[in-house]
Amino acid sequence: MELQPIEWVLRRRPPATTAAEPQVCTVFQPIIDIRTGTPLGWELLSRGLGPEEAPDVLFRQARAEGRLWDLERACRASAARRIAELPAALRGATFFLNVSPDVLTDPRFRDGFTRTQLARHGLDHRQIVIEITEQQAIGDYERFEQLVRHYAAQGFRIAVDDFGSGHSSLVTLIRSRPDVIKLDREVVRALHERSYQQSLVRSLISFAASVDTRLVAEGVETWDELETLVRLGVRYVQGFLLARPSPEPCLPSEETAARLRSLVRAEDARLGEEDDRVMGLAAECLVVERGAMRVEELGHLFRARADLDHIVLVEDGRPVGMVTRQQFQARTGGPFGYQLYCRRPVEALVDAMPLVVDARTGIAALGRLVLERMNADVYDPVVVVNEAGGLVGTVTMRQLLGRVIALELQSAQEANPLTGLPGNRSITRWLRSASEQPRFSVVYADLDRFKEYNDVHGFLAGDELIRLAARVLSRGLPGLSVHARLGHVGGDDFVIVSPDPLPAAGLQAICEDFDREKRVLFTPDELHRGSFQARDRHGATNEVPLVTLSLAAVESEKVGRDVHPGRLAQLAAALKTVAKQRTAREHRSTFVFERRQT
Numbered sequence: 141m142e143l144q145p146i147e148w149v150l151r152r153r154p155p156a157t158t159a160a161e162p163q164v165c166t167v168f169q170p171i172i173d174i175r176t177g178t179p180l181g182w183e184l185l186s187r188g189l190g191p192e193e194a195p196d197v198l199f200r201q202a203r204a205e206g207r208l209w210d211l212e213r214a215c216r217a218s219a220a221r222r223i224a225e226l227p228a229a230l231r232g233a234t235f236f237l238n239v240s241p242d243v244l245t246d247p248r249f250r251d252g253f254t255r256t257q258l259a260r261h262g263l264d265h266r267q268i269v270i271e272i273t274e275q276q277a278i279g280d281y282e283r284f285e286q287l288v289r290h291y292a293a294q295g296f297r298i299a300v301d302d303f304g305s306g307h308s309s310l311v312t313l314i315r316s317r318p319d320v321i322k323l324d325r326e327v328v329r330a331l332h333e334r335s336y337q338q339s340l341v342r343s344l345i346s347f348a349a350s351v352d353t354r355l356v357a358e359g360v361e362t363w364d365e366l367e368t369l370v371r372l373g374v375r376y377v378q379g380f381l382l383a384r385p386s387p388e389p390c391l392p393s394e395e396t397a398a399r400l401r402s403l404v405r406a407e408d409a410r411l412g413e414e415d416d417r418v419m420g421l422a423a424e425c426l427v428v429e430r431g432a433m434r435v436e437e438l439g440h441l442f443r444a445r446a447d448l449d450h451i452v453l454v455e456d457g458r459p460v461g462m463v464t465r466q467q468f469q470a471r472t473g474g475p476f477g478y479q480l481y482c483r484r485p486v487e488a489l490v491d492a493m494p495l496v497v498d499a500r501t502g503i504a505a506l507g508r509l510v511l512e513r514m515n516a517d518v519y520d521p522v523v524v525v526n527e528a529g530g531l532v533g534t535v536t537m538r539q540l541l542g543r544v545i546a547l548e549l550q551s552a553q554e555a556n557p558l559t560g561l562p563g564n565r566s567i568t569r570w571l572r573s574a575s576e577q578p579r580f581s582v583v584y585a586d587l588d589r590f591k592e593y594n595d596v597h598g599f600l601a602g603d604e605l606i607r608l609a610a611r612v613l614s615r616g617l618p619g620l621s622v623h624a625r626l627g628h629v630g631g632d633d634f635v636i637v638s639p640d641p642l643p644a645a646g647l648q649a650i651c652e653d654f655d656r657e658k659r660v661l662f663t664p665d666e667l668h669r670g671s672f673q674a675r676d677r678h679g680a681t682n683e684v685p686l687v688t689l690s691l692a693a694v695e696s697e698k699v700g701r702d703v704h705p706g707r708l709a710q711l712a713a714a715l716k717t718v719a720k721q722r723t724a725r726e727h728r729s730t731f732v733f734e735r736r737q738t
């Protein structure tokens with residue numbers, strides 16, 4: 141297709157208009173907090189008005205013609221104008237503005253993008269997130285870092301766009317130290333099918349949490365992708381599945397929001413199966429009806445009660461805010477703070493809603509949410525509500541830390557000392573919980589000819605073989621289900637419990653992975669022969685095939701409802717015999733499904 145010159149995009153409107161306006165339009169796409177369904181902010185995207193609307197074509201053509209500065213200036217002007225036209229309720233929201241590095245380092249940008257100029261449009265610079273897009277490599281990282289630090293010092297927030305693709309590199313991350321990292325859509329695409337990508341995302345979640353940065357997954361287009369992101373712990377998402385770019389700021393449909401809430405509740409319930417729920421920690425707190433107390437009365441309360449750490453404001457039984465002792469002191473301190481606030485209602489001290497969680501949320505899920513909070517509120521109490529949104533109580537960080545430590549000790553006591561995997565008590569709970577679901581699957585795994593290997597190569601090599609099996613099975617879990625869990629029964633026996641049907645391809649991948657990885661535990665001669673020598677009980681030397689992994693898969697449709705874990709074990713034992721016969725014939729790891737109806 142022959143491209144039109146970029147001049148038509150930058151063309152000014154006829155003099156009949158009072159102000160010259162660029163020929164681009166701005167659309168909004170929300171970045172959604174999946175836990176609350178509310179927007180973290182809106183990204184402002186540009187579209188052309190003319191023969192070509194596609195943004196990638198516009199910017200590629202502008203770069204080729206050396207007009208990128210003019211086009212981005214037009215986009216920023218359009219964005220500022222559109223924000224200024226929004227209703228008052230939306231004007232204070234957060235907006236992400238795209239800026240390419242070569243424009244950011246252009247002296248004209250620093251002169252033309254200032255707090256004063258934004259204020260002329262009625263904008264507060266603290267609302268703006270400068271989203272750095274990288275279509276070309278950054279030439280001068282020193283200059284780039286200086287400018288990023290300049291804008292961060294001014295109060296602007298910084299985001300790195302399309303992280304994981306193109307020129308958006310680790311060096312850019314280090315130099316920009318962003319407030320927001322946006323994962324490229326290629327990292328998110330088909331995430332549920334690719335365990336390697338899931339491991340990468342887990343690592344990035346951990347990194348973002350450790351440096352107090354928000355991680356946003358872009359380009360989410362399917363429910364499978366979103367469910368996997370929820371399972372991994374990503375909190376902020378953006379994509380067509382939730383909302384397409386629109387001329388007006390919009391939120392996900394009620395149907396989409398309801399399904400999203402259901403996903404989050406299911407994940408919280410899953411995490412809560414293995415530990416206490418938050419309802420067991422929630423304690424009564426001082427409740428104040430909205431509008432019923434003034435700041436000076438709260439001051440009297442804090443002075444009279446040394447044990448009082450916070451109050452919760454409610455309206456019709458639902459929490460609408462919280463004031464901590466620390467917040468009270470920060471707001472009312474100084475020479476004029478108390479006089480400024482003392483006659484005002486307590487809600488004047490409330491900056492934003494506290495962290496609110498459902499009483500059924502698991503302790504592990506709550507710990508994850510607490511760590512995602514900004515540094516300023518990470519130690520604030522958490523408000524707990526019932527299913528109807530009514531106040532149940534609050535949980536302090538002291539309570540949470542105490543319970544987390546207790547759970548870690550309990551987990552350490554239950555874990556298998558060789559592999560660190562959950563042991564029999566956890567596996568029994570998983571099986572009991574799985575049997576209450578509409579469908580579930582169980583895989584029993586063990587090593588063939590492990591005893592002979594242990595006798596010949598020694599118990600240290602035998603232990604390493606067991607650890608190898610644990611690593612391979614752990615790596616293969618995402619290929620079975622994002623909800624699958626792995627436990628170590630003992631010795632060379634393992635159990636996988638999943639609420640989903642088991643894909644044969646996932647089981648096959650585990651078998652192939654084990655057969656590749658096990659080679660390091662045999663001598664070159666043994667690998668060449670495909671066997672090793674071992675003595676039987678009568679002292680005779682025999683050639684024994686290399687150790688293989690047998691997987692016996694049992695699905696609930698074949699065993700009926702309310703099956704006892706012991707019965708599952710009996711079925712699996714019989715099935716493992718079939719698997720072992722197959723591995724003995726084929727000299728490779730294999731799996732079998734229970735095909736009989738029980």
